[in-house]
Amino acid sequence: MKDKINKILQLSPDLFNSFWNRLEPESIPKGKYYIKEGQYSKKLALITKGAVYSFYSKEGEEIIEGFCFEGCFFTDYPSFINGIPSKKNFKAIEDTELLVISKEKLDGLYQANPSYERAGRLMAEYLFTSWEMKLRDSIFSSPTERYLQLAANRKDITQRIPQYLIASYLNITPQYLSQIRKKLAENE
Amino acid sequence: MKDKINKILQLSPDLFNSFWNRLEPESIPKGKYYIKEGQYSKKLALITKGAVYSFYSKEGEEIIEGFCFEGCFFTDYPSFINGIPSKKNFKAIEDTELLVISKEKLDGLYQANPSYERAGRLMAEYLFTSWEMKLRDSIFSSPTERYLQLAANRKDITQRIPQYLIASYLNITPQYLSQIRKKLAENE
DNA sequence: CTATTTCATTCAACTAGTTTAAGAAACACT
DNA sequence: AGTGTTTCTTAAACTAGTTGAATGAAATAG
Numbered sequence: 001m002k003d004k005i006n007k008i009l010q011l012s013p014d015l016f017n018s019f020w021n022r023l024e025p026e027s028i029p030k031g032k033y034y035i036k037e038g039q040y041s042k043k044l045a046l047i048t049k050g051a052v053y054s055f056y057s058k059e060g061e062e063i064i065e066g067f068c069f070e071g072c073f074f075t076d077y078p079s080f081i082n083g084i085p086s087k088k089n090f091k092a093i094e095d096t097e098l099l100v101i102s103k104e105k106l107d108g109l110y111q112a113n114p115s116y117e118r119a120g121r122l123m124a125e126y127l128f129t130s131w132e133m134k135l136r137d138s139i140f141s142s143p144t145e146r147y148l149q150l151a152a153n154r155k156d157i158t159q160r161i162p163q164y165l166i167a168s169y170l171n172i173t174p175q176y177l178s179q180i181r182k183k184l185a186e187n188e
Numbered sequence: 189m190k191d192k193i194n195k196i197l198q199l200s201p202d203l204f205n206s207f208w209n210r211l212e213p214e215s216i217p218k219g220k221y222y223i224k225e226g227q228y229s230k231k232l233a234l235i236t237k238g239a240v241y242s243f244y245s246k247e248g249e250e251i252i253e254g255f256c257f258e259g260c261f262f263t264d265y266p267s268f269i270n271g272i273p274s275k276k277n278f279k280a281i282e283d284t285e286l287l288v289i290s291k292e293k294l295d296g297l298y299q300a301n302p303s304y305e306r307a308g309r310l311m312a313e314y315l316f317t318s319w320e321m322k323l324r325d326s327i328f329s330s331p332t333e334r335y336l337q338l339a340a341n342r343k344d345i346t347q348r349i350p351q352y353l354i355a356s357y358l359n360i361t362p363q364y365l366s367q368i369r370k371k372l373a374e375n376e
Numbered sequence: 377c378t379a380t381t382t383c384a385t386t387c388a389a390c391t392a393g394t395t396t397a398a399g400a401a402a403c404a405c406t
Numbered sequence: 407a408g409t410g411t412t413t414c415t416t417a418a419a420c421t422a423g424t425t426g427a428a429t430g431a432a433a434t435a436g
Contacts, residue, residue: 114302
């Protein structure tokens, strides 16, 4: 996992370890919130075990934005970066173990060594470009197509996550997802 | 305009000027492409005059992602950052004047001074967070609501941009936008 | 200043996705 | 095991948004 992460950050082994040693363990029990909308997200969290999903709430409904599994960093970036209240929520799907670093400590690293500045830039660029791809995908493809892609490329999601959450992620009702699955099964 | 830009980049006056002096003028005539999908986007461009829009093409249709006006930086970021072919197009809506910097020169700056590294990070973070807001907006609001927001907050768009492009931006057909406008006008 | 193309509107028929409501299946808990 | 709870499926009625075709208005070219 460390290797996978440093592929993005491109830090020297020493600097990477120094970053890693500043991470502190936390845990979230299944079904519990880690961040609620309105709160300030002051920590960057890495999942070492478990799964978390992020969602907006609209009229009591959860509108799921994404899922995070082992090896994935998450935080509410607008809140973390700009110090504004978070507009979304993060909740554990399973019992989850984290390694976290506070905004202050991270800023400390940025100032301590330009390599961290660079790592921060690479991270933001990485997030930004993956974001673009997600947006493109959601514009381009119908729910059926997106479900097919998910089933093909993201077994981690389709196998670990209940269907009504997947429906919310695809931005459709569970009933409609059921209908899609039925049609796909018929055409086998 | 310079002030507005350096509010994001947070460079010292000297470093900002040094960056600014590396920019080179280019121009795009109305209706012409600046980047076509499949090409490599190797420059970051700032609009000093005119307007540009970016779009994906799907079965011959243009699906508009966004508009850029004076003071706005644009490039295909995934292509620019990761050196992959661009998946979208950029075309001038009006005769447009640019200031551009190549990826190589920008990387040169990053290496020359950590302040640029920091500016790059701030830029990527800024883009990333505005992206999130755009995505949230498009998930949350109906086309009618989004049109109302546009009409209220983005006169630059509704006044300068033809309606069929706005429809594409809202991800609806021009016919439906017409219908929306009619209904809104009736309820005045 | 007319001819041509491009843009905006209207309408009717259609399709994709929602809603409501009900039953079936899986799960959790003494 | 059996009972309550949560998840998944099915179906019918509905709504939002599309398609296609026709019409008029505006911009552009020659």
